[in-house]
Amino acid sequence: MFSPALRNDLCEILSSSFTSDGMDELGRLLFRHYSGHQLAGADRHVTLSRPRAAQTLVDHAEDHGKLADLVQLIAELDGRQFLGKTLNVDAIEVFFNALARVGIVYDPSRRRLYHSREEIERLRNWGSLRDDRVYTIAAMSVDIVGNSQLVRTHGSKKVETLSYELLGFLQRKLDDYDGRVWNWAGDGGMLAFTFAGCAERAVMCGIDIQRSMPLFSLSPGYPLPDQVALRVGIDTGPVKFSSDTGRIVSDVLNYAAHLEKAATEPGCVSISGRTIELCTPKLLGIFEPSGDYEGYPYRTTARLDSLFGEAEGCSEPEPVGAR
Template sequence: MRISERLSSMCVKSLIQSMDTQIMCMLAKQVIPGYDIHRQTGIPEGLAVSNRHVARQIVSDMIAGDHFPEFVALLIEMQDTGLMGRKYPVFFIDDVVRGMYELGFLYDRENRMFIDNPAFRYTRNWGALRNGIEYIVSFLRIDIVGNSELVRRHSAEIAQKTYENLRSIVYTASNKRNGRIWSWEGDGGLVAFFFSNKHLLAALSAMEIIHELYIYNLTQNILDKPLQVRIAVHSGPFDYTENEEELTRSDTVKRVMEIESNHTKPDTITISPVVKVMLDEFVVRKFKPTEAKAHSEFFYYRLGWENI
C-alpha cells in the first residue's frame, strides 16, 4: 500500500502531540506483538528515544508492514471508546482519516476497521482482512446442475458464454451487497460476505440470483434447456487466506460446499440454521424446512409463482 508523505507526516504529528512514547509503543505492540522500539531504531536499551524519533519509527514500521490502516483504526478507537479503560484525545485524527479517504478507504465503525470505498477500490479482502486472522464470514456457494451434460451437448464457445453470463449475474447480485467472489471455476464458485448483516446480505444475494436466472432463461439463455443451479448459504469462522487451496480446507467452506452438493435441489437455495436465525422475519418466512427428515436442520427457498 502506498502511503503519501503528507499522510505519514500527519500521523507522526498526531502521535507527537497526543501521547508520550510509552503510549505510542503500547499501541504499536497491539498491532505488532512483541514490537521493540529499541530494536527497530538500533538505539541501545537504557538510552532514551525521543518522542519524535519514536513516532516516526512506528509510523514507518506500520507502513512497511502494511499495518497502517489497522494502526489508524486503533487511534480512532483510542479516542472514541478508549483503551485500557481510558479515552485519549488524538489530535489531527480527522486529518489522518481524511487522508485515508483520499486513498480509497472508509472507516467502518461497527467493525472498527478501514475498508475499501467501493467508489474507488475493489479488493478481495475489502482492504481489511489479514492473512491468518480468524473472522466470521458468510459464504454463498453456487454450482451449475448437470454441467457435464452442458459441456457434452454444446460447443465450447456456448458453454464459456453461459459461464460468463452466470458469473455476471452472481457478481451483480453480490457486489451491490459488498460481497466478494473468492473462487470461480467456470460452472460455479464461492462468494464471501463480511460486513453489516452478512448473513442477510448473502441470503438476499442468493435470492436475487435465482430471480435473475429465471429471467435469463426466458430472455437470454443460449442453451437448449434452462440453466439450473444449486445455491447454499452458510456462515462460520474462517482463517483468512488468499490461497485457494487453503480456502477449500476451511471447515466452514467445506460445510457450505457439502450443503450445496448433498442437501440442495436444482433451482433451490438452502441455508443453514446459523444463517436462518440471523435473518429478519420477512425473509425468514420465504424459507421452508427441507422435506426430508434427515435434512430437517436446513431451510430452502425455491422460486414459485407467488415469488415472481
Template sequence: MLDPSLNNLLIETIAANFKSKEMDEIGRMLNKKFNLYDVAEKTSVVTIGARSAATVLVDHMVSINKLHDFIKLLAELDNNQIQGRTLQMEGYDYFLQQFTHSGYFYDFTKRKVLPLKTESKEMPNWGALKDGKSYPITIISVDIVSNSELVNKYGAKVMKKVYTSLWGFLKHSLEHTDGRIWTWAGDGGILAFAFKDQIERAVKFAVEVQRTITLFNMNKNYPISEPIELRLGINSGKLVYHNDTGQIISEVINLAAHLEKHKTIPGGISITEKVFTSINPKLQSIFKGIGNFEGVPCFQSDRLDLVVCQD
C-alpha cells in the same frame, strides 16, 4: 485529508483499541516531540478520555502531513506489542475497507499507502484483509444444476459461453452487496462477504439471484435452449485469509459447499444456523425445519423452496 465520516471512523477505531497513554506513545513513533497533553493543551493532572485523545492524535497527524504514515503504522501495530500487551486492532480492517473509497489503500505486501489503480470492488480482499490473518467471512457456494448433462448435450464450447455470462450476471449483482468472487471454475465457485451486515447482505444477494435467474435465462444472447438452475449454500465463520483466494482451506467453506451440493434443491438456498439467526425476521420467516444435515437440524422455505441448515 479524510472526509468527515471516514475521519470519525478512524477516531472511533483508535479510541476502541488504545488507552490514552498508548496513543501518546504512538504519536511519538511518528513525531518524537509529540506529547498528548501539550497538543491537547491540558495539564498532566487532567484525564483525557479515549475519544478525545484519539481526536487529538488524528488531528495532529493530519496537521503534520503524516496521515498516510499513521495509517501504515496502525496496520503494522496489529498483532504487535505496545506497552507490554499484544494488540488486536478490532475494526481496523473495516476502516481500511472504507479507506479505499478515498482513492487510496494500504498494501500489506509493499507496506505502503498507495493510490488505487483499480476499483476497490475488483480487490478480493476489499483492500483491507491481511494475508495469513483470521477474519469472520460469509461464504456462498454456487453451482449450476446438472452441469455435466448440459455439457454432454450442448458441448463444452457452448457451455463456456453460459459460464462467462453467468459470471458477469453474478458479478453485477455482487456490486451493490459488496461481495467478491473468490474462486470460479466454470460452472460454479465460491463467493465471499465481509464486514458489517455481511450475513444479511449475502442472504439478500442469494435471494435476488434465485429470483432473477429467470431473466438471465431469457436474455436474447442466451446460447442454449433450456434454462439453467442454480444451487446456493451459505455458511459464515472465521477463516484465515490468503491473497491466493483459491488456496484458502476452511471448514467454513467446506460446509457451505457440502450444503450446496448435498442438501440444496435446484433453485434453492441452504444456510447454517449462524446465518439464519443473523438475518432479519422477514427473511427468517421463509424457512421451516426439514430434519438434519451432517448431524445438525435444517430448515426449508414453504414459499420459495429455500433450505436452511442449523450449524
C-alpha cells in the same frame, strides 16, 4: 482524503487501543518532537483523556499531511510489540473496510495506502481482511445443475461462454450485497460475504440470483437456447482468511458446498442452521423447514427461478439429503 466520519473512526480506534502515553509515542514516531500535552495546551502533570489525546494526534497529523502515514503506522504496529506489550488494534479491519468503500486501500506488501476505486469492488479481502486472522464469513456455494450434460448437449465452447457470462452476472449481483467471488471453477464456485449483516446479505443475494436467472437467460450474451438452473447453499461461521482464497480450508466453506450439492434442489436456496440464527423471521418466512443435513438443521426455499417455465435441470433426480 479522509472524511469527518473517517477521522472520527480513527480517533475511536486510537482511544480504544492506545493509552495517552502510547499516542504520544505514536506521535513521536511521526514527528520527532511531538507532545500531545503541548499541542492540547495542557499541563504536563495532568493526564490527557484518551479521546482528547486521540483528537490532538489526528488533528496534528492532518494539519501536516500525515494522516495516511498515521494509519499506515497503526496497521504496521498491530499484532507487534509496542511499549513492551503485544498491540491489538480494535476494529482496524472495520476501519479499513470503511476506507475501502471510498476507494482507499491499505496494501500490507507495499505498506501504504493507495487509491483504487476501480479495483475495490473485486478485492477478495474487501481491502481490509488480513491473512491468518479469523473472521465471520457467510459462504455461498453456487453450482450449475447438470453441467456435464450441458457440455454433451451444447458443446464445450458454448458452456465455457455460459460460465463466463454467468460469472459476470454473479459479480454484478454481488456488488449490490458487498460480496466477493472467492473461487470459480467454470461450473460453479464459492462466493463470500463478511462484516455486519453478512448472513442476511448472503441470503438475500442468493434469492436475488435465483429470481434473476430467467432474465439472465434473456441477456444478449447468453449462449444457450434454454435457461439453465443453479443450486445455492449458504453457511456462516468463523473462517481463517488467506489472500489465496482458493486454498482456504474451512468447515464453513465445506458445509456450504455439501449443503448445496447434496441437499438442495435446482432453482432453490438452502441455508444452514448457523445462518438461520442470524436472519430475521421476515426473511426466514420464505424458507421451508427441511430437517437435518450432516446432523445440523437447514432450511430451503421452493423453486425460485421458474418465472418463464422450466429450466434445464428440472428433471434432475432428487439430491441425497433433500426433503
